[in-house]
Amino acid sequence: MTTDTPKFPAASWQQASEAFRLAAESTRLRSPASFDQWFSGIQLDGIEGRTLSLAARDEFVRDWVKDHFLPDLLDAMRAHLGGDATPALEVRWRISGDLPAPVSDQRRSTPPPSRTRPSEAPSVPRPRIVSPARAQFLEQLNPKHTFSNFVVGPSNELAYAAALASAGGGRPRYNPLFIAGGTGLGKTHLMHAIAHQVLADRPDTRVVYVSAEQFTNAFIEALQHHKMDEFRARYRAQCDLLLVDDIQFLAGREQTQEEFFHTFNALHDADRLIVVTSDKYPQQLQRMPERLVSRFGSGLVADIQVPQLETRVAIVRKKAALEGIGLSDEVAVLLAQGIASNVRELEGALIRLAAKASLTQRPIDLEFVRAEMALVTPRHPDVMSVQDIQSAVCSHFRLSNSELLSKDRHKSVAFARQVAMYVCRQRLKCSFPELGRAFGNRDHTTVMSAVRRVETLRHIDPQVNAHLEAIEQKLASSEE
Numbered sequence: 052m053t054t055d056t057p058k059f060p061a062a063s064w065q066q067a068s069e070a071f072r073l074a075a076e077s078t079r080l081r082s083p084a085s086f087d088q089w090f091s092g093i094q095l096d097g098i099e100g101r102t103l104s105l106a107a108r109d110e111f112v113r114d115w116v117k118d119h120f121l122p123d124l125l126d127a128m129r130a131h132l133g134g135d136a137t138p139a140l141e142v143r144w145r146i147s148g149d150l151p152a153p154v155s156d157q158r159r160s161t162p163p164p165s166r167t168r169p170s171e172a173p174s175v176p177r178p179r180i181v182s183p184a185r186a187q188f189l190e191q192l193n194p195k196h197t198f199s200n201f202v203v204g205p206s207n208e209l210a211y212a213a214a215l216a217s218a219g220g221g222r223p224r225y226n227p228l229f230i231a232g233g234t235g236l237g238k239t240h241l242m243h244a245i246a247h248q249v250l251a252d253r254p255d256t257r258v259v260y261v262s263a264e265q266f267t268n269a270f271i272e273a274l275q276h277h278k279m280d281e282f283r284a285r286y287r288a289q290c291d292l293l294l295v296d297d298i299q300f301l302a303g304r305e306q307t308q309e310e311f312f313h314t315f316n317a318l319h320d321a322d323r324l325i326v327v328t329s330d331k332y333p334q335q336l337q338r339m340p341e342r343l344v345s346r347f348g349s350g351l352v353a354d355i356q357v358p359q360l361e362t363r364v365a366i367v368r369k370k371a372a373l374e375g376i377g378l379s380d381e382v383a384v385l386l387a388q389g390i391a392s393n394v395r396e397l398e399g400a401l402i403r404l405a406a407k408a409s410l411t412q413r414p415i416d417l418e419f420v421r422a423e424m425a426l427v428t429p430r431h432p433d434v435m436s437v438q439d440i441q442s443a444v445c446s447h448f449r450l451s452n453s454e455l456l457s458k459d460r461h462k463s464v465a466f467a468r469q470v471a472m473y474v475c476r477q478r479l480k481c482s483f484p485e486l487g488r489a490f491g492n493r494d495h496t497t498v499m500s501a502v503r504r505v506e507t508l509r510h511i512d513p514q515v516n517a518h519l520e521a522i523e524q525k526l527a528s529s530e531e
């Protein structure tokens with residue numbers, strides 16, 4: 052700080068802490084419950100010149116307070132310290148894991164660590180501290196997975212809008228909300244965003260967020276230890292909003308499915324919202340009982356598709372800004388072109404590049420990124436292969452490659468397979484025996500009839516045509 056920085060008139064620790072206390076109280080009046088919850092993790096360290104030093108228990112608390120309360124708090128504090136004539140305050144944050152453990156709303160009796168005069172310990176209200184259970188819950192949520200950090204584009208706008216609406220409270224309009232989409236496309240992000248939003252707006256809401264795997268494990272443990280009453284209380288009576296991630300994990304787990312079915316009904320009957328994510332549409336979920344599948348489809352099914360190039364570029368830019376990585380537009384486009392099908396991979400590539408650039412002290416320029424990308428991503432083959440088409444079809448129908456090539460005769464899998472054979476035949480002009488080999492050693496007559504069937508269907512069934520067009524679009528964007 053330079054010597055000519057304007058200073059507050061006589062901002063002693065005593066005055067600063069009193070101003071902080073008053074400012075905190077006036078800010079608190081606007082949203083007492085939420086304020087108390089979040090301010091439990093904040094402490095005033097001191098004030099020097101016009102820089103206010105605050106400590107936060109963790110980044111999550113810091114970001115929350117920054118986003119939700121800080122402007123009001125700073126305005127109020129400035130008013131207490133001398134009104135409009137006083138310069139704007141700046142804030143320096145510090146993370147301090149040793150801020151008080153959640154206990155009660157009693158005020159701190161010990162001075163903050165950086166203070167040397169215990170007698171002047173501030174009487175700032177130590178807002179009520181989150182309960183251990185709540186703290187543990189918050190730990191599960193990624194603080195960066197908020198609505199404002201989610202980039203919306205044509206591939207995910209329905210899921211985004213539905214998630215946002217479902218965080219709004221009141222009687223759920225669609226129940227359940229079922230978010231379907233391939234891996235790494237933002238399902239978990241949206242779910243966390245719902246939880247963050249609900250807890251910010253209505254902190255008393257009892258939100259339960261679990262992966263289907265955690266639900267299964269908790270269920271098994273409750274059974275083993277005769278704690279089913281507790282288990283049911285947690286997921287039914289004591290739950291206002293249930294968020295279940297990756298429901299496809301319940302495939303084939305009949306007892307857990309049964310329990311989940313009753314959980315679902317209890318919440319649904321009580322008008323409590325249930326949000327489920329899955330890597331497949333309800334009808335494509337395998338080894339899932341029909342009654343669950345039909346319930347999953349009974350609210351709103353919102354899907355997330357692979358984002359188009361523009362959205363991917365916007366995602367790269369957003370992530371770079373969030374991580375404080377400087378990136379030119381050309382580099383953002385190059386990255387987004389290089390990694391098309393999975394946002395998680397795109398994000399991973401960006402972080403790796405930034406780390407390597409910083410270690411080797413190089414700028415993240417086009418040359419560097421081109422060289423790095425050549426190392427990690429396979430070159431686009433000049434000619435499209437059967438595998439490329441199979442992958443595009445799998446991603447469209449949310450199947451794994453092995454499912455596509457398996458002997459599975461399930462209607463949806465068989466249809467996807469026929470479509471893939473058809474597209475290969477159309478695009479690559481492969482012979483039928485060649486295609487038979489490429490599709491798990493099937494007979495060439497099987498391929499022939501598949502191709503014929505899809506050819507017929509595409510002229511009479513608009514849905515089939517829509518599938519084919521979407522796949523063509525996918526293939527075209529991977530050729531970019």
Ligand code: ADP
Nearest residue numbers: 200201202234235236237238239240366394395
């Ligand atoms: P999924 O649960 O669908 O497998 P995630 O929600 O874990 O995917 O997303 C993977 C990563 O990609 C996360 O870091 C997430 O923040 C990011 N991501 C995905 N979609 C978007 C988006 N539209 N905007 C910003 N980040 C996104």
Ligand code: MG
Nearest residue numbers: 238239240296
């Ligand atoms: Mg996920």
